[in-house]
Amino acid sequence: MDLAPILAAGVPLLGWTTHGTYLARRLATARRDPLTGLLTRDGFTTRAERLIRSHPDRTTVLLIDLDDFKTINDTHGHAAGDAVLAATADRLTAWCGSSGLAARLGGDEFAVVVLDSADRLGDLRTALNQPVPVGGLFLNVGASVGASHPAALLLTEALSAADRDMYAHKPGGRTSRRR
Template structure:
């Protein structure tokens, strides 16, 4: 059945206007980092609504409005959806090759409507221009989307590809004997092309909102298990993964407690921002030293924990000593100059305590013993203590008195 094309255009305009109003109304409820892509997407839907409104008014408004401005608005609408996808994926939004395309769209409308009138050429070239934008949208999603791709990405990608194929098929049909003589002439291909090309952006809008929601869910999950300053696992995630490891009877598990030396003095003399920089630097060194199966966590303040599965006490001691030495020999770069930081380390193995809480307590006791012995050293629970390489921390140079931590 052949549908009235003007009716399809009017319905498309109404649906897009409603979508535009809904997106504009809820945009402020989204996090600030999601608003740029939402602005581009909302603008795109508004431009598509404007384009279909001008096309539906063909014969009631000047041809320059319905033909030139209408097709330009449609093209800019699809291009704005592409910009939204780039913004969402944190890619450069505007690129030099984007600028000539709208000008080409205007040139096609003007030249082949007034100078060398040809509906077929306008349909074919216009379809190729829009198809290029849709293909770029699908390419951006395919290359830059996370792996595995969430279903929302597939929804947008498939809808973009379907819209592109419909436009290309319509262009091919227009070049055949089945082509139409004017834009609003009813035909099966015209009805199908108008209907599906109108549905694609609406389906894509649902997919785009699902993409934003999926990203927010991932961020909420990350915040629930990670320390916000360092990005390491937080106490809750350490507890979850530690409990899972300790459920396996007989499995070797070592725990290393690490505490920054003289951290209060760093905060007092260099500022809290410098203190945060030191913590981030320590977290990076821990992350670098950890294996894929290890758990690196920040318990709070200046205390960190390294949970080592399948690791003997001797191996844990060796790795802890290498970590201590690496930290001591790698100054932290601050705005007012480098700062040499050291850590006190306690090491314990599963045999010293059966629960994670017991292991953490024993590792803490060993770490406090390292501090009591002069800091910048590794102490093994049960009395294994490594002599310090120097009598004082590098931080203590030129200082007569230090806090106790």
């Protein structure tokens, strides 16, 4: 049996398969935030839009911003800030369970798309405002949560509505975006 034709076809096929697998893994890694393990904006957008289209009447879009996060970084260092971000991600993931998606959009800003959450928003606010243990200290963390129900909206419109709602709930009554 002459193996030359099989090898001539098989070796390049194996190379392309390996390369394709490598690229797929890199793409999946790029859609996850390395610090928190949450989806990034790109990974979140595709899945969130699909969830909204599938269940428009049951979907809630949330935008979460950690209050005075810069103070934690400035006072306790970036490692403490990273611990707060990771704890926030864990709390969001636990709260969402299998009925939603959580993402870190950047900095201290997070987004969630979840099904049937109206009666659970208080639990989320309570969880996010729990102190975070860091190096023998318990750091007080505050989070502002804005909600939107995008029955017929696009994800971008729902996030904008949640953003407005979040800033209406910010401590001190700030209702406009920071610059």
